[in-house]
Amino acid sequence: MAIRLHNTLTKRKEEFVTMTPGVVRMFVCGPTVYGLSHVGHAKTYTQFDLVARYLKKRGYQVTYAQNLTDVDDKIIRRANELGMDPRDLATEYEKHYLDDMAALHNTNVDVFGRAHDHIDEIVAQVQQLIERGHAYRLDDGWYYDLTTFPGYGKLSGRTEVKAEDSLARVDENDQKRNPGDFALWKARKPGEPYWATALGEGRPGWHIEDTAITEALFGPQYDLHGGAVDLIFPHHEAEIAQMEAASGLDPLARYWMHTGLLRVDGAKMSKSTGNFLTIRDILKTADFRTLRYAFLSQHYRSSMELNDTTLEQARAARRRVENFARLIDRNHEDSPASAALARNAREAIFERLDDDLDTPGALAVLFDYIREQNRREEPPGTAALALLRELDELFDAFDLDDRTTDDAEIEALLARRRELRQARRFEEADEIRKTLHQRGIVIEDTPDTTRWWFTEEVTSV
Numbered sequence: 001m002a003i004r005l006h007n008t009l010t011k012r013k014e015e016f017v018t019m020t021p022g023v024v025r026m027f028v029c030g031p032t033v034y035g036l037s038h039v040g041h042a043k044t045y046t047q048f049d050l051v052a053r054y055l056k057k058r059g060y061q062v063t064y065a066q067n068l069t070d071v072d073d074k075i076i077r078r079a080n081e082l083g084m085d086p087r088d089l090a091t092e093y094e095k096h097y098l099d100d101m102a103a104l105h106n107t108n109v110d111v112f113g114r115a116h117d118h119i120d121e122i123v124a125q126v127q128q129l130i131e132r133g134h135a136y137r138l139d140d141g142w143y144y145d146l147t148t149f150p151g152y153g154k155l156s157g158r159t160e161v162k163a164e165d166s167l168a169r170v171d172e173n174d175q176k177r178n179p180g181d182f183a184l185w186k187a188r189k190p191g192e193p194y195w196a197t198a199l200g201e202g203r204p205g206w207h208i209e210d211t212a213i214t215e216a217l218f219g220p221q222y223d224l225h226g227g228a229v230d231l232i233f234p235h236h237e238a239e240i241a242q243m244e245a246a247s248g249l250d251p252l253a254r255y256w257m258h259t260g261l262l263r264v265d266g267a268k269m270s271k272s273t274g275n276f277l278t279i280r281d282i283l284k285t286a287d288f289r290t291l292r293y294a295f296l297s298q299h300y301r302s303s304m305e306l307n308d309t310t311l312e313q314a315r316a317a318r319r320r321v322e323n324f325a326r327l328i329d330r331n332h333e334d335s336p337a338s339a340a341l342a343r344n345a346r347e348a349i350f351e352r353l354d355d356d357l358d359t360p361g362a363l364a365v366l367f368d369y370i371r372e373q374n375r376r377e378e379p380p381g382t383a384a385l386a387l388l389r390e391l392d393e394l395f396d397a398f399d400l401d402d403r404t405t406d407d408a409e410i411e412a413l414l415a416r417r418r419e420l421r422q423a424r425r426f427e428e429a430d431e432i433r434k435t436l437h438q439r440g441i442v443i444e445d446t447p448d449t450t451r452w453w454f455t456e457e458v459t460s461v
Contacts, residue, residue, distance in 0.1 A: 001354045003058060006301060008232065008256035017336055018223045018280035019254065024055050024062045025222035027214050027253070029231055030112070033093040034078040037100050039291075039306060040262040045106045047259050047300040049359075051226070052108040053394050054353055065111040067213050068094055071203050072115075076192055080132040081119045086159040086193055086213055087116070104288050105396045109152040113213035115204055121212040122196045122204045124187050126184045128246040135184055138175050141202055142185040146178050149241045156233035156257060165187055171205065182238055184208050207238035211252070220247035221254075229258040231300075260303035277306075291316045296359045317363075318397055324370045324380070325388055325400045332381030338373070342383035347368035350390065359395075366391065410441065414450050 003016040018024055031037055052064045069075075079086040094114075115122070126142055129135040134148045146152050146159070153159040160180060172181040183205035188194040194201045203388055204212075214222060217358035227236065237254070243252040260329045264277065282291065289422065294314035298304045334342070345365055352361035367385070373380050385400075392398045413432050420429035436443060436452070443452045 001351055003055075003354050004356055005255055005257060006356045008258050009253075014255070016255065018060070019221065019429045020450075022059065022061055023064075023220045023222060024060045024225070026052065026055070026062060026224040027065045027210075027218070027222060028109075028225075029069075029227040029235070030066040031097055032072050032074055033090045033176055034072070035093060036278040036280060037097050038278055039282050040228070040276065042096075042100070042104055042261045042282070042291060043295045043304070044259045045101060045390045046104060047215065048226050048257075049104075049106040049108050050296055050359070050394060051224075051257065051300075051331060051357060053396075054275060054357065056108075057394060058344060062108075063111065063217075063230070064109050065113060065214070065217050066099070066109045067113045067115070067210050069209060070094065070114050070116050071193065071209070073205060080191070090116075091317040096280075099197055103283060104279065104291065110218060111147075113217060115209040115213075118209070118212050118216055119195050119204070121216045123199055124207050124217065124238040125208060125212045125242065125246050126199055128455055129242065130185065130246075131344045132245060134241075134245045136177065138173055139187070140173060141183050142199060143171070143173075143181045144184055144207075144241060146180050146241065149245050151244065151250070152180075152237055152241050159237075160235060161234065165252055180234065182207055182234070184242075185267050194246045207235060208242060209241050209245040210235075210457075211246075215243065215247075220249050221252060223253065224255045224257065225253035226257040226259070229260055231306070232258060244405070255295055257300070260298075261316060263303055263308070266421065286315070289318060289397045289399060293397065296397060299360055300357055317367075320367065320370065321388065321398050322400065324374070325385070325398070328380045328385050328388075330382065331363050332379060334381040334383040335378055337381040338376065338378050338381065341369065341376075344385045346387055348389070353394075362391075410436070410452060414443065414452065418450070 004013045005016050017205055028209060031041055048064075052062055055062050071088070075086050075090050078091040082089065098112075101109075129144065130142070134145055135142050150259075171181075171186075175279070178409055185197075185199045185208070186202050186205055188201035188203075192203065194203055223362075225236070225239075230371045240252050244250050262445070280385050286294075290311060294306070294310055295304075297314060304310070333359065345368075349362045352358040352365060355361070374385060388398065392400055412437065417429045417432040418434070420426070433443060441452050443450055
């Protein structure tokens with residue numbers, strides 16, 4: 001079955017066909033590095049990490065690029081507040097961002113493009129737009145004239161800013177020809193970083209950074225562009241207008257993918273509104289696997305609410321998989337019937353993932369398989385383990401190995417607890433229960449034995 005993706009540009013699912021067979025050039029809008037990244041970023045970049053992993057799994061040679069906005073109004077304002085050089089501020093928070101991505105195991109980006117490193121390409125692209133009649137100059141810099149590009153709005157279906165849109169990067173100037181015209185190159189202002197160029201002394205506008213970087217990396221056209229849904233307008237519309245007008249080629253990207261927003265208390269997570277929780281904060285209370293499961297158990301195009309209940313449900317679900325993995329006899333060769341059960345589950349899982357990365361559907365198949373396998377008298381064996389390992393190569397949300405190394409120790413503690421209970425030393429026996437609970441292990445006494453399983457994250461050793 002071919003991969004089918006929902007293309008924001010065409011508003012429908014389409015078979016994924018790359019410009020060069022077997023090769024994917026993929027770009028996702030990265031953060032503006034002026035503060036710690038929030039868990040909304042974690043959702044978007046975890047879901048695109050899965051996209052890159054899956055395309056590689058399906059045999060594509062993937063180059064995944066992401067920009068880092070390190071020259072921007074927000075950075076300058078924040079640096080002035082802190083009394084820092086804007087470049088130093090951006091460098092500091094870029095490192096924090098990369099550390100956060102590594103902590104989440106979002107490690108599939110191949111190239112990070114920084115605005116500072118592409119000033120020449122930015123200037124050259126603005127010059128192309130000037131030469132083709134798409135740009136005009138005002139006192140405070142060069143602007144894009146939207147009336148010169150009839151295709152503006154084809155991604156979002158609209159051309160004008162609405163009240164609910166973020167206005168943080170709308171370039172205000174009473175002299176603009178059209179209200180939606182945006183800055184390509186901003187003239188030098190006192191106390192701000194600048195470059196001396198053929199466009200005059202100044203610095204890039206926000207939108208032009210991305211298209212200059214992607215043109216330098218991929219040329220004027222490539223396969224897949226991604227980002228959060230709130231970037232569709234005006235940012236991604238501006239990218240299309242810039243690159244397609246500068247190159248004369250259509251489309252800029254063949255497929256556009258957008259992730260749904262993360263909400264807290266029913267509101268979009270955003271630094272500008274103050275409604276955000278940093279990745280570092282959330283990792284103090286939830287491990288990376290639970291977070292990855294929470295994000296990947298939702299369809300990437302869906303919005304989701306993040307709260308304690310969401311995390312508890314994600315933790316419980318991944319524990320079900322891990323508890324199943326603990327029961328696998330890793331030396332047992334499955335019978336043909338059991339092996340077929342695993343093989344059929346794998347085929348169904350990949351059918352779901354081929355259908356616009358339907359991760360909820362794929363996980364539903366996995367849990368159906370686990371339920372069916374648990375009903376069988378034959379214990380799960382190597383086929384079951386191979387299925388879990390392959391799925392975890394994509395999700396990276398399950399601890400399939402480390403838990404098994406604790407079995408002997410845990411059984412020894414339970415044996416000691418039984419001895420203490422038989423000796424009516426209940427207080428000491430209860431201390432063992434508490435110790436196991438702190439390690440995320442629940443125990444249940446039955447007439448014949450004591451059962452145990454993992455439920456919550458380890459909080460202490």
